Amino acid sequence: MDLTWGEDYAALAEVSKSVFARYSPLEDRANQVAIADQIAQFAELGWFQLGDPTGSDPDSPSLGTIAGIFVESGRALAATPLLELTMARDALLAIGTGKALGVAESIGDGGSVVVPVFPSPQWGSAVSYENGALNGTALAVSYADHADSFLVHAETGDHGDHGDGVVALIDASAPTGIEPLPNIGGHPMFALTFDGVPVADDAVLARGEEADRAVELAEQRGAVLSAAQVHGAGLRLLDMTVLYAQQRHQFGGAIGRFQAVQYLCTDIAIAAHLTSAHARSAARAIDAGTDPQPHLGLMRKHAAKAALQIVHAAHEVHAGIGFMVESNVHLFTDAAKRWQYDFGSAAVNDAEIVSALDRICTGA
Structure with a gap:
């Protein structure tokens, strides 16, 4: 088994260590840094532009290299939306259409806060898309209160079979309910309710497989x-x-x-x-x-x-x-x-x- 991370892992981790010390409750529990300031700093460092999930850019850092940032994030127990925005960007780059790439670029430069809503069986939640509208409840959506928009993965059809979903970009004001989910970790998690929320055709970025x-x-x-x-x-x-x-x-x-x-x-x-x-x-x-x-x-x-x-x-x-x-x-x-x-x-x-x-x- 190869026990090495990525090529530039150590250098990226060293920079990240000093950055996350500022946000760490282990260093100062009273120091509350605004999420907007965190996002601005991450964008300035270029962290939202690291990695190419499609593999088309040979100069893009590997996933193992990018992990250096997140190891230090965990070491500091830093509460930031870095993971959520990175996942949204990765999904948009993987879709690869003009609009999706434009939104991904906006995330990369810190201009948009796009929060992924990818319901999971672990949390027992699902969102469906039928007749041009979203229905259902997504649980444990992090940083929903700071989103400009949501990237929603919804099922279509009766059983949510593979190859039968859509990804839609909707405005943060679109859900019919955004309810905080109190938890012992104090993590900013929310339940998003969709009750017949209409989705314009051009807001659907990808369908099927x-x-x-x-x-x-x-x-x-x-x-x-x-x-x-x-x-x-x-x-x-x-x-x-x-x-x-x-x-x-x-x-x-x-x-x-x-x-x-x-x-x-x-x-x-x-x-x-x-x-x-x-x-x-x-x-x-x-x-x-x-x-x-x-x-x-x-x-x-x-x-x-x-x-x-x-x-x-x-x-x-x-x-x-x-x-x-x-x-x-x-x-x-x-x-x-x-x-x-x-x-x-x-x-x-x-x-x-x-x-x-x-x-x-x-x-x-």
């Missing part, structure tokens, strides 16, 4: 970048836990001298690095245009498991102090809940792995 494939590719790339965040969070939590084990004295010495504590720190390291290894494999498969599903299934499974393991082990070492408001450990616990939901259950991911391996073995 073209639409489904564009969203699938954006979601695959987004999953890798989200797993990179889990990796970064694990690295930061490992540093914090090892430091605490060195500084906390009990029974005549540092608790880090106990083998049981050392095992717990090792569990954090293993979980974080295993997630990273599978994320790198998935990134390379996506960039190479080969079937990434086996790698993605393993990545999602281990990322969801790692999100649970890293905080469990850290709390074991920190004991009661880890739950106190003054401690930063509980912030990782809050963030981990979102990652667990996003990556889905082990059963779902196991089924995806088996299905992908079956396709490979049968040549389907």
